Amino acid sequence: MIRLLLFILITAALVFCTVWFADNPGNMTIVWLGYRFDGSIGMVALGLLALTAVLVLLWRGWTIIANSPGWLGRLLGSRRRKKGQQALTMGLLELASGDVRQALRHTRAVDRYLEDDTLTRLLTAQAAELDGNNDAAKRQFEAMLEKPDSAFFGLRGLLQLALKANDREAALDYAERAHRLRPRNPAVIVTLFDLLLTSRRWDRALGLLVDAQKASVFSEAELTHRRALLITAKAEDAIVAGENAEAIKLLRKALNSASDFTGAAVLLAGLYRDLKQDGKARDVVIQSWRAAPSAALGTIFRETLTGDPLAKVKSVEKLVANNPDHVESQIVLAEAALEADLWGIARGNLEKAMATKAQARHYRLLADLELRENQDGAKARELLIKASHANPDPDWRCGACGAETDRWVVSCPSCHSFGSVDWRAPLRVHQDEAEKAKPEPAKPSAIAQTGTVIDQDADEDTQDDKAAVKA
Secondary structure, three states, X not given: OHHHHHHHHHHHHHHHHHHHHHHOOOXXXXXXXXXXXXXXXXXXXXXXXXXXXXXXXXXXXXXXXXXXXXXXXXXXXXXXHHHHHHHHHHHHHXXXXXXXXXXXXXXXXXXXXXXXXXXXXXXHHHHHHHOOOHHHHHHHHHHXXXXXXXXXXHHHHHHHHHHHOOOHHHHHHHHHHHHHHOOOOHHHHHHHHHHHHHOOOHHHHHHHHHHHHHOOOOOHHHHHHHXXXXXXXXXXHHHHOOOXXXXXXXXXXXXXXXXXXXXXXXXXXXXXXXXXXHHHHHHHHHHHHOOOOOHHHHHHHHHOOOOOHHHHHHHHHHHHOOOOOOHHXXXXXHHHHHHOOOHHHHHHHHHHHHHHOOEHHHHHHHHHHHHHHHOOHHHHHHHHXXXXXXXXXXXXXXXXXXXXXXOOOOEOOOOOOEOXXXXXXXXXXXXXXXXXXXXXXXXXXXEEEOOEEEEOOOHHHHHXXXXXXXX
């Protein structure tokens, strides 16, 4: 609309000027360099307008000619960048497909068409690493450290090479340097945290959790759990060094951070027991029993009790009152009642525990009960046979490799996984040949894996459990 209005105004002005010059032609005489020109004022104005148009056209033509090298260079540069980006894309695709030779050929094209050598070095290093030439890849990654914009990617590449070579010290150094460049990079934080755990640098790992929280690498629950584990790891070292006061301080701090942390509770209660501070040991067990009952805690509690068996039963009843429906509460009360010859209490709690999931320890306790209450050796032997086929007892076991330990530890002694040891029952494993001989059930009750079948709840175990509860 505005353009149309301007066009109308300009046209009207031109028409007005033309009409005005036609009504007032006038005369003009110009004498220049011996020449004389006579004409009307309108013709002179028209000549000046034509001259101006010619000068403008000449100026535009000169501008185009003067700028043609830059324009041509930009055109050629655009084509070179397009070819370089296409070569880079093809090189990455060839790397993904595993064709190192073709990837290196595209790398040379990238080097020819693109001026930035960072992409060329990165592609060359990855191709060399895929080809198994780690020395060549290392040289390329080290060359990337010379430029600030590519230093982080060079460190990441060197970190991966060090991890592949199992050079933990070099990997830790590269991870620290990469973390200084990008303190909120999630992948670097996770890798650095694992390396710090391997080198048992608990304080540095605790400091790294601050950066992990800022970068939202772990959830709040995971951060709390990892912090409690690290504090407990420091306490474990203090116990080994004989610094019991420092260990107690750290373990209480860990429990304040995560009240349901069974490992810290077991270590603290066991330390008080070993120091002959039985009252404090029982207080720790009672506080932890509300959140996370454990057979290990129950054992420590019973070991610190004094007096006759009936008094011990009363104490155990006060303990389990904090969490009466938990299976470990029923088991520890059944054990205390069995020791005090309270057959009814023992049998009732065992039946409650077996109603959830019968385990070998339940059958063993029932066998002991039959012997002591009824002197029935045949029934006891029958129950012991069932115990050998029942679900295995829980114990301290690594969730990463399945290795069993005799006590709770921060790191698995077998696979060195951090915080993977917990009170859990192992999976029952049978060979495929034995399973093939059985008729296939209507509803699958097992998860097939390569070479093994891991039973979750076998039908025969369920029937044995029901029979034992009725006994």
